[in-house]
Amino acid sequence: MNKIKFVIIGAGNIGSKYVSLLNELPDSELIAVVDSNFGRRKFIDKLVPFFTSLEDFFTSKIQADVICICTPNGLHPSQTIDCLNAGYHVICEKPVALKADDVLKMMEAEKISGKKVFAVMQNRYSPVAIWLKKLMSLKLVGEIRLLQINCFWNRNNKYYNDSPWRATRELGGGPLYSQFSHFIDLMIWICGNPKEIRSEFFTLNKEINTQFQDSGIINFKLGKNGKGVFNFTNAAFETNIESSLTIIGSKGNVKVGGQYMEKLDFVNLEQVFEIPVFENVTKANNYTYYKGSADKHDVFLKKVIDCIKNNQEPEIGLADELNVIHFIEQAVLFAEAKSY
Incomplete structure (x- = not known):
């Protein structure tokens, strides 16, 4: 061909x-x-x-x-x-x-x-994400008891001023769409679809003018008895801090961290499982004065x-991303309903 x-x-x-x-x-x-x-x-x-x-x-x-x-x-x-x-x-x-x-x-x-x-959704192709997907597919952490995701990034005025559409709800949508949908996709791909989504949105950096709030906390349920929380902000001082995923399971614990979930920070399992050394650390997409997700x-x-x-x-x-957009939409709707 x-x-x-x-x-x-x-x-x-x-x-x-x-x-x-x-x-x-x-x-x-x-x-x-x-x-x-x-x-x-x-x-x-x-x-x-x-x-x-x-x-x-x-x-x-x-x-x-x-x-x-x-x-x-x-x-x-x-x-x-x-x-x-x-x-x-x-x-x-x-x-x-x-x-x-x-x-x-x-x-x-x-x-x-x-x-x-x-x-x-190229973050799925980072070595750490592939390893974690295999770990979870084999059910080596057992039942998920608690899942926590932290996405603490920075997006400054220059980011929005260079492309004003980014600050609008109609074309940009907000941080869950523009920055953190990658990590929502990883969460669903690895841990399954969340249920009973509850959320609170708020603005930490009031010096940046957008049509949406820059931070939030989303609570949800996973599986039979698991609980999850997704914490996010675009208001970290000057640079991105972390994007991390921690799983507390009935047969083990694991944490993937770094700025873009590119590092294996912690693993402790009941059953022996290969823990590779990730020598080729996934880099981030570099856009001069800010960084995005995995460069894959x-x-x-x-x-x-x-x-x-x-x-x-x-x-x-598209079927995969329907789950992502549905999660974001439910979180947005719940937060907006609470504000009335």
Whole structure:
């Protein structure tokens, strides 16, 4: 099969990263870029056609296999559906949507089109996450008694001023969507779907003007008798502090920590289990003055290419991310109901 041909919509930070990665992968070819701001053409270090609207690209009839959606969060559902209807596979950056109903519409469009949607949750490919998934699949910690996740990050005024859409509910959504959906995805993937979600949202840094609150505490139940808590903030002083996941189980305890859940901090199990030394620590995506989640987009893109070449289903698809968006939506709705 020939190289998989890619188009990128959105030439911002993450879109530029896709340009670099696709240029390096032997089985991929970047054939076009779309961004409403023609001035961003200068950030694309490859001479390819540049369009200022998705409609103009469709009209061009340029042959492509996959469209990568790297635009503001709130645009993901409509653009995904448009691309599916036009006959393309889609890579959709996180979050795939800001509403569960929109994810369901995307799933319906995917089904009708016969094409595939690949949801970008690359943190699943970090060595520590893979090890922890295996540990939990083998039930080596027993029943989960307590799960605690801490995500303590920093997002300053420059982050929001550089791209004002990030501060809006309509296009940005807030920290659970923009920053911490990766860790919600890991939580559900590793520990299962939470139930009886209760939450409280609040703002710690009142000097930053956004349409949402920057911090919160989400309580929920897991399994038969397990309890969980998800603590988050974007108001840490100057830099990110940690993203950690701690499990207290009936047959063992484990903690994954670091700034991006890239380190194994603690493990104590009733049953002997291999505890590897993670020498190749997963790095974070570095966006000059702030850092994002795990830098595993290269692994993700290779898996997308293999999937398309072998006509396989996506490893991470819309059904997975429906669970993530549902969790966030329930937490938001509960917090808003409490405020009345």
